[in-house]
Amino acid sequence: MFSTAGLFANLKCPRAADCDRLNCLFSHADNIPPEPPLDIPLASSSSKPIVPAKRPTMPSPTSTAVRSPAIGEPPRKMVKLGGHTAVPAPQASKPTVGVPTLKIHPMQSQVPIATRQSMLKVIYERFRELYSSILPANPTLASEHALRQEEELYNSSSKAGYSMAVIHYAGQIKRRPKPTNINHDSVGTKADIAARAEQKKSLKALTLTKANLQRYVHPIDVLSSWGYIVDIPQGPGGDVSSMDGQTVKCERCCNNFMVLAPPGDDCTFHWGKLHTTRINGERARVRTCCGKTASESEGCTTGPHVFYESDPLVLHSRHPFSFLPSRSPDRKTLDVIALDCEMIYTTGGMRVARVSLIDGAGATIFDEFVKMDEGVAVLDYNTRFSGVKPEHLQRATHDLAGIREKLHALMDEETILVGHALDNDLKTLRIVHRTCVDTALLFPHPHGAPYRKALRDLTREHLGVVIQQSSSNGHSSAEDASVTLDLVRWHFLNRPPPKYKSPAAVGTTASPTPVSARAAVSPASPSVAPASMSIARSSPLGGPLPLASSSAC
Template identity: 30%
Template sequence: MFSTTGLFKGISCPEGERCNIIHCIFSHELRPQAVAVPDQAANKKRKLSEETDTKPPVSSVTISSGNIANGSTTTSQPKPATTSSVPPKIPKTLQRPVSPPPKPAALSKHVPAKPAVKESLNPRMIPNDPAGHAKRTLFLKHLHAQMERLNNEVAKGSHVKKADLTMSSDVLIRVALDEEEKIARENHKIYANVIKMRVAALKKMTVNEWIAHVISNIRVELQEKQTKLPPPIDTGLPLEQEHIVLPHLITDQTNLAKHGYVPTPPTDEEIAEAKAGVAASLNYEVCDRCKSRFRVFEERREEDGALTTNGPCTYHWAKPITPRREKTDAIKGPKEAIYPCCQELQGTPGCTTCETHVFKVSEGKRLASILPFINTPENSRPVKGPNGKPPNAVTFDCEMGYTVFGLELIRLTAVAWPEGHSLVDVLVRPQGTILDLNTRWSGVTPEMYSSAVPYEEKMAMDALLPPPPPGSSTSLSSDSPASGPLPIVSGPAAARDLLCSFLTPTTPLIGHGIENDLNTTRLCHPTIIDTIILFPHPRGLPFRFGLKMLTKRHLGRDIQMGGASGHDSLEDARATGDLVRFAVGQRFKRLQRDGWTLNDGVLMPPLPGGPPPTEDSKALGAGSGVKRQRIEVDQHGSSKKLKEG
């Protein structure tokens, strides 16, 4: 049997106030009664109501004098108070800060908002692409065209708040990207139909309807997005102790050759063989863009001053992308790959023209015939960074341009890890005559070369300036751009010497696809951390994840948004260092699960007889020689060798 007393709690008692039943099954309204309350009741918490602002709080003094909180009085005459009247205190709940907190100043009408990252008209990456990059690009262009038409009509009209309703080109691109991404994520199976209906609706939309849409939706969404910042990187370690996990991330040197590294400098015999091969081929090369054969001259040809033959180069600057497979492919036939740069099928003539053909050299012995490789030299006194300490690790990135000697170094950037202080950021004068600066990818322009100052003069000028205050320019954030003209050095060897001044053979050198940077710098370094190896592609080589995609996935940050203006090596170097910080946090959690402990800044392995090693701990044990040496030193407990490790 179940109790039936709870079935009538929602019904008022028929007797009302006349009911004298102690445990009545009906509902009764509770009313405050004038009952004497001890003095301690004034200190108890009470619930705030609408009457709090107009009526004083109930205390033993007011009750004893006959004044009840609800305004009723007793029949007895008020007695004179024997104690002094106590002024009512403001409850602690009214003294707390307002929740939610006030909006940041960037949303105020009088304070300009922080400028957003510039984006190009290129669909954003999402986990499950509903239609493929080519179709999404086509739909995005139609969507942006209609938005641009309506935005131009608002700008031409005679509206009172025309300046507030008109969006700039960058904001308009961001709005189109947001709407296309939202449709792709929320309508995966019917993406094409939904976005076609949206484009058709924009075609029929009037100016007044567009203004109402901008006021109600777009402006609010833009303000919300401007206040959102990527979450900070939490490694579980203080910033100055993150380097102790780096030995567990060092790449195994025995597998570097298959990634394109040159682990040891080529011998003199191999260099002589490479030079003989180039001489026998009469300097004929294969264009790195259009794949046609041409001849290159180290010096300009006397009769016409040409550097290359076979006319101008016509090519597609983007790699072809195969559309997503569908169930109807068995009936309609397989889909052909499309170039995202012009939406043309693979095999069609190029959409971009360059004056000369270009080529790239990848073979180690031929690279050494142009500029010899060196091993990282011993360095007993590394140069200190802006914080006054030698860097625990160095993250570096290079930009390359095409010359008559192939793909050469034209910019080198190095930052301290994990702080992100800029150590070196210089332009490099290549050895050969420049054919193409490759600005779309390198970001280096002829104007940067013309405005550059020699590195020695820049250092002399900086030495005359007073030292910056702590925490100003020495602690650059990961998204602050380089300011002022860059200095320039005489050649790749000079840039390599600057990089090696901060390194020792045991200093971890961090980069993304670092084999390209090391090969153009002609450096063989034994302690390498490559984010391509840290975050491998599930399909294996030769597939790789790009730095832009990894930064967006793991850090929630957008980089390389310059479009045709190219990349910024300083931004790429700092993004690579932050990816390694993210990997350090993940690896430190695994080490803690496997029994590793942190004692006085030293990472200690699990004690003998502990839990059996997991698959992660087995993988950690198969690391580089530097890591094994550090673990052995930790077990012996020698403080002198621990510092050396």
């Protein structure tokens, strides 16, 4: 045995005389002093009991108490999902460039998040291939549509059928025709395409009648303030049909020239308009035709000199104006007609070359080319914008007088004519009409009069349709008349009839320059109007100049 250290030598053995250990660690001597009493004071009844400090317990995951956020971590919203379970609220997934990431709490999804993320990648790859030609201008489009499409498929399928639904629809995306612009029918999720098809169906099913369009007809003072001719100009009319052999100012290059037919390619000009952009971080006005500034080049295109006239008296002298005939039971005229014309440059100024009419149900009822009057020769077919070619007029059988007789069989003074910048079409037809619905006024420019939105911008914004995109075939009056009618249909279904105000009522001049949205030109100086505006400059006789002539004189 080891010897003891004697640590208990001064302590009396608890067993005293009964101890039977041979080597007891405690003392058995009689002179060991007694132990001092242990005096523990009792707490009074009025004082609170002393509870020993302990580490606080954390609430269990199933507790209804909200967990305290970690130090440095912002608090997260909590959402109750039934019972007494609280989980973080879902965060919206934001579209990015590349494969998007789902931000969904696992407790909110019946399908594992890893499975949904892999299916999302499949959908994204299909959209990325489909949008290959439009992604440079819209880099987040594939990601945005992939997120929405995955959510649509998840909400419309069961847990067991989710993966098959995604794979099946990914194959459908692959079979879509590749879009060439953001408003193509192939762009969008399944719900987007269905909604667009339903809108088109509702538009085509609506037949515009005199009863439902009566409140849309513009007052005569409004028509007059926007440049409409509401009375026949004075004079015999038709006394000077051509300016052949006369000297006038070229509408393109602003130089004086003698009107001769056939013309020569003596004019150098820009056919595009000026728009504002940034070059090396600075604002600059550049041409849409060649990308050059106004000071860099005098022209990028050569062609014949042309001239444009807008004075009512001058137009009346080229070919007389007249009202439409009064309503007669002998003629089956229509209550609503959408009208659009294409114009070309001639020795008699700008003349109508094609007329298209659409009835209130959307059917084409008239679409013919117009032969030039006797003594009037063509200077420029302006095919880039008009779509008219020499072979079209070679097979035309009626001149303007003959076309007007055919129009009189379809419309009268009570017919509601629908068009975009309709005043220009009526002027070139030499028709005075006071019952009109003009989409340029129905959908006003945000900057007010005298600015007008372009027809192609309105159709893209409200109908999701892209028009006037061909650089070789030009515009189509039949297409323009059809989409104009659809715009009125859209307005009738989605908006109340507007309250019209004349330009003079909104702080402009009493006789503003009328603007053709199909032939609008931005002002030469950025200080005149912002780049987003489109306004025609004035010709020597006052009035708008077409898009083909964008150089400032």
